[in-house]
Amino acid sequence: MNSVYDYISEYKTLSIIGMCKNAGKTTVLNNIIESxxxxxxLVGLTSIGRDGESVDLVTRTSKPSIYIREGTIIAxxxxxxxxxxxxxxxxxxxxxxxxxxxxxxxxxxxxGFVELAGPSxxxxxxxxxxxxxxxxxxMSIIDGALxxxxxxxxxxxxxxxxxxxxxxxxxxxxxxxxxVYNAELMGLKKCRDNIESDERLVVFxxxxxxxxxxxxxxxxxxIPISRVFIGGAxxxxxxxxxxxxxxxxxxxxVRDSTKILIGAESYSKLKTRMAYISVxxxxxxxxxxxxxxxxxxxxxxxxxxxxxxxxxTSVPVVNVLE
Amino acid sequence: xINLSFNQxxxxxxRYVLDKLSCSTPYGEEKIRKIKVYSPVERQALIAELENVxxxxxxxxxxxxxxxxxxxxxxxxKDIRRSIAKCQEVVLDEVELFxxxxxxxxxxxxxxxxxxxxxxxxxxxxxxxxCVEALDIIDPECNRNATFYVSDINNKRLKEVRNxxxxxxxxxxxxxxxxxxxxLHDIRTKLAIEQDEEEKIxxxxxxQALAEYREKLEEIIESVGKLDLTIAKARIAMEYGAVMPEIxxxxxxxxxECVNILVSDSLKKRSRSFTPVSIELVNGxxxxxxxxxxxxxxxxxxxxxxxMLVHVGMFPFAKRVKVKLLDxxxxxxxxxxxxxxxxxxxxxxxxxxxxVLSDYENSMILLDEFARGTNPEEGALIVRAAVxxxxxxxxxxxxxxxxxxxxxxxxxxxxxxxxxxxxxxxxRQEINAGLDGVxxxxxxxxxxxxxxxxxxxxxxDALNICRLLGLDENIMKIMEKLY
Numbered sequence: 001m002n003s004v005y006d007y008i009s010e011y012k013t014l015s016i017i018g019m020c021k022n023a024g025k026t027t028v029l030n031n032i033i034e035s036x037x038x039x040x041x042l043v044g045l046t047s048i049g050r051d052g053e054s055v056d057l058v059t060r061t062s063k064p065s066i067y068i069r070e071g072t073i074i075a076x077x078x079x080x081x082x083x084x085x086x087x088x089x090x091x092x093x094x095x096x097x098x099x100x101x102x103x104x105x106x107x108x109x110x111x112g113f114v115e116l117a118g119p120s121x122x123x124x125x126x127x128x129x130x131x132x133x134x135x136x137x138x139m140s141i142i143d144g145a146l147x148x149x150x151x152x153x154x155x156x157x158x159x160x161x162x163x164x165x166x167x168x169x170x171x172x173x174x175x176x177x178x179x180v181y182n183a184e185l186m187g188l189k190k191c192r193d194n195i196e197s198d199e200r201l202v203v204f205x206x207x208x209x210x211x212x213x214x215x216x217x218x219x220x221x222x223i224p225i226s227r228v229f230i231g232g233a234x235x236x237x238x239x240x241x242x243x244x245x246x247x248x249x250x251x252x253x254v255r256d257s258t259k260i261l262i263g264a265e266s267y268s269k270l271k272t273r274m275a276y277i278s279v280x281x282x283x284x285x286x287x288x289x290x291x292x293x294x295x296x297x298x299x300x301x302x303x304x305x306x307x308x309x310x311x312x313t314s315v316p317v318v319n320v321l322e
Numbered sequence: 323x324i325n326l327s328f329n330q331x332x333x334x335x336x337r338y339v340l341d342k343l344s345c346s347t348p349y350g351e352e353k354i355r356k357i358k359v360y361s362p363v364e365r366q367a368l369i370a371e372l373e374n375v376x377x378x379x380x381x382x383x384x385x386x387x388x389x390x391x392x393x394x395x396x397x398x399x400k401d402i403r404r405s406i407a408k409c410q411e412v413v414l415d416e417v418e419l420f421x422x423x424x425x426x427x428x429x430x431x432x433x434x435x436x437x438x439x440x441x442x443x444x445x446x447x448x449x450x451x452x453c454v455e456a457l458d459i460i461d462p463e464c465n466r467n468a469t470f471y472v473s474d475i476n477n478k479r480l481k482e483v484r485n486x487x488x489x490x491x492x493x494x495x496x497x498x499x500x501x502x503x504x505x506l507h508d509i510r511t512k513l514a515i516e517q518d519e520e521e522k523i524x525x526x527x528x529x530q531a532l533a534e535y536r537e538k539l540e541e542i543i544e545s546v547g548k549l550d551l552t553i554a555k556a557r558i559a560m561e562y563g564a565v566m567p568e569i570x571x572x573x574x575x576x577x578x579e580c581v582n583i584l585v586s587d588s589l590k591k592r593s594r595s596f597t598p599v600s601i602e603l604v605n606g607x608x609x610x611x612x613x614x615x616x617x618x619x620x621x622x623x624x625x626x627x628x629x630m631l632v633h634v635g636m637f638p639f640a641k642r643v644k645v646k647l648l649d650x651x652x653x654x655x656x657x658x659x660x661x662x663x664x665x666x667x668x669x670x671x672x673x674x675x676x677x678v679l680s681d682y683e684n685s686m687i688l689l690d691e692f693a694r695g696t697n698p699e700e701g702a703l704i705v706r707a708a709v710x711x712x713x714x715x716x717x718x719x720x721x722x723x724x725x726x727x728x729x730x731x732x733x734x735x736x737x738x739x740x741x742x743x744x745x746x747x748x749x750r751q752e753i754n755a756g757l758d759g760v761x762x763x764x765x766x767x768x769x770x771x772x773x774x775x776x777x778x779x780x781x782x783d784a785l786n787i788c789r790l791l792g793l794d795e796n797i798m799k800i801m802e803k804l805y
Contacts, residue, residue, distance in 0.1 A: 070491075078417055085514035087484060089471040090420035093400075104417055109471060110484070111491040112514065 004028055004318050005035035007287040008159055013129055014286070015142040015157035019179055023165040024291030024320040029143060030067055031320070036139065037069040044132025046075040046103075046118035047143035048125065065113040066143070072108045073135050075128045077101045077117040086112030091135060096124045105131060116143055125156045153258045154281040160186060163320070164309075165291030166300045172308065175300075179288060180312045181264040185257040186285040187315065191278040195229045195253060202229040219245035229253045234260045234277075239270070248274040256281045287316040323361040324633050324651045334626040334653070335584030339636070342583075343554040346396035349403075349543055350550025357634050362647040362684065369569060370446035371552070371635035376566050377443040378556035379637075385442070389553070391435035395428050396550055403543060410533035413526045419460055420470035422532070426457040427468060429542065436549070448545045448552070456535045459528050472521040480520035487513040555636050564637030568644040575603040575629070575686075575718055578642040582624040597769035598640070599624045601736055603686075607709045607719040609729045610771065612738025613783035617769040618722040619655075619690050621738075625720060626653060626688055648686050648718075652678040655690040668695035675708065682717045689721040698725065706731055735775070739768035741783045749790055759791040 008014050014032075018025035036043050045068060068074065068086065078101025081088060087109035096103040096119045103118055119125050129140040142157055164179040166172075195202070203211040206224040213221075215228050219242070227250065230238070234254050239262050247270070254260055256279050260267075270277070290309055292302040302319060309317045331337045345351045360368035382389055402425045405418040414422070429452040436450040458464070462473050474480040490510045497503050558564070562583055579598035586596035599621045601608070610618050628638035632645050654674045665673065671692060678687055692708065693701040702725035709731045712719040721732075729735040744766045752762045785805065789798060 081416065082518075085511070085518075087471075087487075087517065088416060089469050090416050091469045093417055093421060107469070110488060111494070112510075 002316065002318065003031065003035060004161060004287060004289060004320075005032055007316055007318075008032065008161060009035075009039070011139070011157075011159040011284070011286070012133075013140045013142070013157040014159050014161065015144045016161045016163065017144045019162065019164040019175075019182065020168040022167040022291070022295040023163040024289060025143070025163045026066055027291070027320045028161060028163055028289050029141070032141065033066075033068055033072070041138045042071055042073070042136050044073045044075070044129065044135070044137035044140045045114075045116065045143070046125070046128050046132075046140075047116035048118060049098075049120045066116065067111065068108055068114055069111050070108050073132055073137055074106050074108065074114055074116060075103050075118050075131070076106065076115065078104050080115045080117050081106065084112065084114040086110050086114060092131065094128070094131070096121075096128070103128065105135070107135070118142070122153065122156055129156075153256045154283040155256075157283065159284040159286040161286050161289060162186065162315075163289045163291070165320075166294035166298065166305075167291070167296060170294070170296070170298055172300050172305060176305075176308050176312055178264065179309065181267065183285055183288055183313050183315050185260050185267075185277075186283060188257050188277055188279045188282060190282045191251070191253045191280055195280065197229060197231060199229075200231045202231070204228070216241045216245065219247065225250055227251045227253060230259070231255070232259065234262055236262050236266060239266055243269050243273070246273075250275045252277045254279055256283065285315050287318055288313065289318045289320045291320050293321070323359050324630060324648060325359070326630070326651065326653070330653050333655070334623045334630065335582050336627055336630050338584040338587075339558070339627070339631065342558055343551070344557075345547075345550045345554050346393055347399045347546055347550045348401035349399075349547030350396070350554065353547050353551040354554070359633050360635060360647065362649060365569065365647055368633075368635055368647070372566060372569075372632075372637070374445050374448065374548075374552045375555045375559060375635065375637060377445060378552050379560055381439060381443050382553070382556060382560070385439055388435045388438045392432060392439070392549070393553065395432040395435065396546070398428050399425060399546070403540070406532075406536050406539050406543075409529040410536065412529070413522060414529045414532075416470055416472065416521075416525070419525065419528060423457070423460045423470050424468055426453055426460065427466065429453060430457070430466075432546075445549070445552075448549050449541065450545050450549065451538070451542055453535055453538060453542065456532055456539065459531045472524050474520075474524070476527075477520055477524050480517065480524060483513055483517045483520055487517060559637040562639050564631075564639045565642060567632045567638050568642075569632070570644050570646045572605075572646060574605070574644075575646060576642065576644040577601050577603070577625055577628060577638075578640060580624045580628045580638065580640040580643065582620060582627050583639055584627075585620055585623070594764070599771060601625065601720075601771055602734070602773075603718040603720055604733045605716065605718060606713040606733035607721060607731075608734040608736065609709065609732040610720070610722045610736045610738065611724070611729055612771075613740030613767070614724075614787055615763060616738035616740040616767060616783075618738055620769070621771060622688050622690050622720060622722055626651065626686075629686055646684075646718075648684055650681065650685040652682070652685060652687045653690075654678065654688065654692060666695060668693065671695070679711075682712075682715050685717045687712065687717050687719040689719070689723075691722055691724065694724065701725060702728060734773065736771040737774045739770045739772060741767060741786055743768065746786065746790070753790065753792070763787060763790055 016025055016029055033043065073091065076084065077098045080100055081104060089107040089109050090104060091107050092105040094103045094105065098117055098119070100117050119128060125142060132140045162179065162183055164175060166175065168175045168178065201215065203213055203215050203218055203225055204227040205211050206226045208226060211218055211223065215225070218225055230252060234252065243266065252275060254277065260277065288309065290305055292300040292305045306317060306319055326336070340354055340357060343354050345354055400421050402421050405414055405422055433450060433452040462475050474484060487510060490506050490513065494503060494506050494510065497506060562581070578600050581596055581598050589596050597617065601621070610621055612618055628640055628643055629645055629651065631638045632643065633647070654671055693704045705723055705725050705728050709721065709728060713733055749762050749766050753759050785801060788801070
């Protein structure tokens with residue numbers, strides 16, 4: 001059976017996103033770190049905001065810590081250095097500030113546990129990856145979170161691992177449905193043309209010409225539309241009126257999947273009305289990981305969970321505990 | 323010491339000059355923020371500072387490589403003063419030691435480059451040295467990497483703990499039995515805690531040893547800041563063509579072709595040029611009269627700015643400047659702050675004048691259209707009285723005014739050329755051809771000053787300006803009749 005590493009080894013920048021707390025994200029990360037070490041690859045590691053506490057600050061359940069190998073480079077906040085029990089070589093102090101002090105680059109002179117709190121701005125995450133590579137890392141991994149998934153946009157990481165688990169919801173079907181929905185958004189096709197515009201909304205007619213008109217107004221006037229470019233986020237409020245019109249065949253273009261903020265219900269309405277979404281920049285969803293154990297006293301049957309998940313998506317699914 | 327308010331600094335263009343200064347180190351930046359203003363008793367120090375600027379201007383172009391090295395080194399410097407100040411009392415953490423090490427490594431690069439320059443320039447009171455002794459404390463293994471790792475070379479126990487920990491970590495890598503793994507992790511945690519404690523002992527020893535070099539390092543930092551600021555002062559002087567001022571003991575203050583770069587830069591953006599201001603200030607009152615829109619206030623600001631520049635150890639933007647070091651500078655103009663307080667503009671001026679008259683010994687007093695807000699007869703009277711009074715004072719007073727019969731009481735009188743020599747018909751044609759009236763007048767205006775007989779009365783260009791700006795024909799006719 002394939003491990004997570006088999007699906008991610010070819011990428012230089014990777015983000016790991018959990019559907020919820022206790023989805024098994026850190027276990028996945030530790031697995032990847034171990035595999036990278038076995039293939040003697042140097043890795044740079046940071047997180048979006050704070051992550052990696054040994055006790056979950058939200059649910060107070062104990063959770064695994066990130067255990068890194070000698071040679072790994074981490075970028076974490078100054079105040080968390082004392083909580084990292086590796087032998088530390090301070091390599092650089094960045095100008096990126098966090099509530100826990102500036103982000104510091106540290107080379108691990110031994111194996112050990114680390115706590116990470118990295119930048120929370122896209123540009124800063126990119127600059128951190130650059131420093132990792134300049135220090136000899138062959139892969140940069142960003143420990144992310146679904147609530148901050150906009151920061152795992154394609155400009156920051158080439159590929160993403162989506163971690164899902166029983167902790168998300170006690171109803172397995174809900175877990176699967178929402179996970180698959182997120183996976184589907186991440187797997188959206190790239191728009192054939194590159195649209196360069198700073199505008200919030202651009203409507204194109206069926207000949208590809210720009211219409212100086214709001215999308216709802218154009219639809220009401222029954223002007224044939226081929227494409228709608230949304231420069232910012234695609235929100236429920238914006239799509240509510242659109243979904244009441246006839247939208248068959250229309251391509252909605254967003255910058256990347258993290259800009260889609262509509263729920264699964266609206267998305268399925270859009271699909272049943274034969275419209276579709278494409279993105280300007282797409283990330284690769286390398287695989288989905290599942291954790292059948294929850295932190296709340298109930299567990300799923302691991303085989304049933306795996307089979308049902310695989311049935312609904314073409315993305316590879318891996319059980320983190322196997 | 324000259325002490326201008328924030329608004330006044332803004333107004334005369336001093337803030338603009340300070341914003342244009344660009345230092346590379348946090349130490350230099352701080353020196354710009356808290357710019358040192360020299361008082362007459364600090365004459366020697368000021369001259370030393372001005373000489374440093376002069377030397378930099380001389381050697382910057384011919385020793386470019388060394389200066390580049392110095393400035394590159396400057397750019398890598400972070401502010402470590404807090405770490406130095408507290409290393410006696412507290413144990414520095416690893417990031418603080420890292421920054422100190424980086425600073426000390428920079429000094430190793432900076433010193434030879436600076437020595438190279440200083441051999442020829444021999445700067446006054448700038449002493450940049452390295453501090454190998456301090457570097458050896460932080461980097462006892464002498465690896466001189468720009469990273470920091472608590473060395474175990476002088477702590478046997480730390481070395482042992484690290485080795486034991488490493489042994490456990492290696493076992494953990496291969497161990498598969500969960501219960502054995504847990505046991506190993508427990509041992510590892512204990513060792514990690516001990517490692518932390520031992521590292522702290524080493525850091526404490528380092529911190530205390532470093533404290534001995536606190537004074538030396540602070541002196542070096544002071545010199546780094548000084549040199550950084552001196553280079554910034556030199557660069558702006560070179561950019562705008564400034565000159566080494568002459569510091570006089572007494573006598574007149576001379577200003578030859580002075581420029582106010584705040585005004586000249588903004589004119590440049592509109593493709594127009596600044597007319598330099600030349601004036602000699604006597605002890606007593608000097609009056610500038612002249613046309614509206616003739617740049618009298620700009621002349622005043624230009625003198626204020628360039629006088630101020632000398633007092634902060636910068637070259638004035640001029641062909642030649644001779645000034646006496648002053649105890650204070652007073653600028654009285656329509657002060658919005660006081661008007662906001664509910665005073666009329668006239669009331670605000672009188673309040674300011676009252677303050678000035680309580681302390682004007684060895685000062686420069688600049689009055690811009692004083693008493694313009696009151697009725698012309700009384701206004702002229704007040705101004706005349708002020709001129710006569712300030713003639714007796716040990717101060718350089720420069721005043722612009724519109725009022726007639728003021729200049730004759732002054733010790734020196736300058737007039738703006740203004741529209742004296744222009745061909746009104748030509749300007750009118752230009753306006754008729756579509757040129758904006760204000761622009762046409764600005765174009766034809768001669769902003770230069772000339773010294774004139776004190777008896778000479780104010781020029782009367784107001785009527786001409788009204789005509790050129792295209793004031794209604796009917797009102798013009800009435801005005802002409804009244805003249």
